[in-house]
Amino acid sequence: MTAQPTPKGAWKITFLLFLFMLVNFADKIVVGLAGVPIMTELKLEPEQFGLLGSSFFFLFSISAIVVGFIVNRVATRWVLLALALVWALAQFPMVGTIGFTTLLICRVILGAGEGPAFSVAVHAIYKWFPDEKRTLPTAILSQGSAFGVVLAVPALNWVIVNHSWHYAFGALGVVGLMWAAAWLIMGKEGPLVQTVAMAAAEPRIPYFQLLTSRTFVGCCIATFGAYWALSLGLTWFTSFIVKGLGFSQQDAGWISILPWLFGAMIVILTGWISQVLMSRGVSTRGARGVLGSVPLIVGGLILAIFPHVEVGGLMIALLVVGSGLSGSIYVVCPPMIGEFTPVSQRGAMIAIYGAIYTLAGIVAPLVMGNVIQRTTGQIDGYMIGYTINAVVLVVSGLLGLLLLWPNTERARLTGQGETAQPKFA
Structure with missing residues (x-):
């Protein structure tokens, strides 16, 4: 054609x-x-x-x-x-x-x-x-x-x-x-x-089946963990640099760019690797599900180390890398949802997916603020808050690894073989 x-x-x-x-x-x-x-x-x-x-x-x-x-x-x-x-x-x-x-x-x-x-x-x-x-x-x-x-x-x-x-x-x-x-x-x-x-x-699939499919649930959970890290970056990162690490407001402004630069690189790299893997015959389970979930786990483990290093540049580097790796999940989840969702329902499904995972934006800043206020010594409060972030990332990544099977999801919902290519994608 x-x-x-x-x-x-x-x-x-x-x-x-x-x-x-x-x-x-x-x-x-x-x-x-x-x-x-x-x-x-x-x-x-x-x-x-x-x-x-x-x-x-x-x-x-x-x-x-x-x-x-x-x-x-x-x-x-x-x-x-x-x-x-x-x-x-x-x-x-x-x-x-x-x-x-x-x-x-x-x-x-x-x-x-x-x-x-x-x-x-x-x-x-x-x-x-x-x-x-x-x-x-x-x-x-x-x-x-x-x-x-x-x-x-x-x-x-x-x-x-x-x-x-x-x-x-x-x-x-x-x-x-x-x-x-x-x-x-x-x-x-x-x-x-x-x-x-x-x-x-195109044939429609009941929304209940789409919303309760394991891949959709896995996307919501995995991206919820990633958005926890992002919302902390939006709200607390600069304050941590100034109040926690003692940098000036002027220096903190430049440091605050680093997570976004690293995150942009991760997003582009993930998209490229995913396309290369798929062109070589790797299933979307591997080229999307595994590729998006593993960086969440690795990022969480890096943040778990973060409170145990000396205050300074290494701490900033661990925070930037640990949080930034979570950006991989944003690249792969919308295409995975699109794999098994009919076009006429895809817009609503992606909107609902976004509405669910961004709930982390309500919870994460509140948790960090409460922890800081109730902890003796502000730096200790930040350390506990980022440790919670580490746990959220690891758990969300593991659940994503368990649940994200878009290729078999498509076969189950459409009644087609796993290698079939329906018009939904």
Whole structure:
């Protein structure tokens, strides 16, 4: 068969959505980056700051599911514009003098706006690229998160150090409005919408069977562990560098980039290795399930060593590597779910998967804040918190290794042989 051509303007849309995800993660990181000045000015205890970090995820999962179904009926162009406006407007109250409650409410609203971001952006891109050409634009989109942190951290930290943490939020609001304006002018709905209609001819599988399949459950558990580490990085990493290790706010800003650089490398490397293994005939059990689970276990074991080394550079290196290895699971789980899910149900299944694993964003920052507040000596509190993170990673990785069998899952749910290739993928 002749490959379907890519519509004109597809890469322009890809670049705009890359910037969309860049802004998305810059918005996420700012509270963690400004953690010490926020706690100092608002006189927050660690438990309160943990609650602030978790508040971002209070409506994150619910919003992701709701909007995931909405975009089946509403053009993604307008949904993306609405999300970007919510992000921008939620930042501006922080420019003035505010209290803890206002900051908390704004973070809840921001989380509700950002929960659906990645799934809607992926849905939009799939309207511009035929199936056989979606890997590269999807990879570019996913790297918007890493670049969002790498580019935003130095800029926002400069604003925090030289001006105020209040203006860092204001700067993000302005950037959000700029993106919304650019999208309103240049953003368009993709022309390949007929590919969605084709899904109606495919057999449907009851959602109960899909949601209780061992591979779906395994993906949720494994990615929950990875997101535990990520949410600690968003909320507590910079505070640990400043308060735990004694670095200045300025130096901590540069150090805070390291986990995201390493994580981006892991994501790209995992995707490449997975494709190479599959091209050599390795089953998706090995090329996806094992490849995604083992780094979680190794990362957890590295974090288990972390509290037992001297305070300094080695401790930072172990934290960066141990947490960063968990990024491998994000690359392999959506394709595994796609292996056994009909196209007409795939968007909802991926949205539900995202809603479940991001619940770790509520739990992890709260646990860390409570542990720090209840431990004598702040550095000891951080050590216990990261030890808990190590246990979560190892357990989630082992369960992933046990449960992730996408190739046999497909055969069981569709009644086809393991080597059969249904139209679902």
